[in-house]
Amino acid sequence: MSHPARETDHAIHDQFTERWSPRAFADTDLSKDALMPLFEAARWAPSASNNQPWRFAYGLRGDTGFAKIASALVPFNHAWAEKAGALVAIASASTLERDGVTSANPWHAFDTGAAWGSFALQAHHAGLIAHAMGGFDAGTLAEALKLPEGYVLHAVVAVGHQGDAAGLPEMLQAREAPSPRRPITETVSHGAFL
Ligand SMILES: Cc1cc2nc3c(=O)[nH]c(=O)nc-3n(C[C@H](O)[C@H](O)[C@H](O)COP(=O)(O)O)c2cc1C
Numbered sequence: 001m002s003h004p005a006r007e008t009d010h011a012i013h014d015q016f017t018e019r020w021s022p023r024a025f026a027d028t029d030l031s032k033d034a035l036m037p038l039f040e041a042a043r044w045a046p047s048a049s050n051n052q053p054w055r056f057a058y059g060l061r062g063d064t065g066f067a068k069i070a071s072a073l074v075p076f077n078h079a080w081a082e083k084a085g086a087l088v089a090i091a092s093a094s095t096l097e098r099d100g101v102t103s104a105n106p107w108h109a110f111d112t113g114a115a116w117g118s119f120a121l122q123a124h125h126a127g128l129i130a131h132a133m134g135g136f137d138a139g140t141l142a143e144a145l146k147l148p149e150g151y152v153l154h155a156v157v158a159v160g161h162q163g164d165a166a167g168l169p170e171m172l173q174a175r176e177a178p179s180p181r182r183p184i185t186e187t188v189s190h191g192a193f194l
Pocket residue numbers: 019020021022077131132133134135136154155178179
């Protein structure tokens with residue numbers, strides 16, 4: 001699959017441009033068996049001192065876990081994400097313990113972002129779609145999912161089978177396409193940051 005908005009300046013594996021974040025979910029179930037390989041991919045992400053600070057809590061469509069996560073989404077996201085097969089809350093432990101001493105882990109968010117990247121690519125490889133959302137009420141979600149002390153919520157991800165864009169509200173139908181990226185020269189510089 002190629003898309004005009006996704007032409008690269010340098011040759012890379014197609015997986016990077018073929019993955020995108022649709023909002024049109026098929027309104028179908030997703031089994032636990034189909035979901036677990038995505039967590040498995042996330043599990044193998046690199047992390048500082050192999051601390052693996054990421055944590056995931058999920059719900060499958062129709063169960064109470066799904067309802068709890070969905071209830072924390074902002075209305076804009078709830079409108080389309082409720083048709084996903086699974087909702088996944090991503091958090092991380094902001095501290096680490098070494099020799100009985102607890103200290104801050106400055107890399108917990110960085111590492112958890114890497115894990116989410118692997119999760120998203122594995123979803124793509126499995127023929128699923130995964131769409132991350134920062135639009136949720138963190139207090140509601142923390143309480144609903146019993147987030148332990150010292151953990152930070154980062155995102156909710158809707159996972160499932162892609163559906164027809166015609167099922168989306170009109171305003172979102174126009175946005176249902178792979179997005180471009182800024183030129184690489186605005187992101188990468190030699191010798192010092194731009
Ligand atoms: C941490 C994070 C938060 C996001 N929050 C939302 C959101 O609340 N609602 C939404 O529709 N999309 C959200 N997105 C999706 C981004 O808008 C999308 O990933 C970005 O535009 C790039 O498009 P692509 O994933 O299709 O390549 C979020 C993505 C990330 C990684």
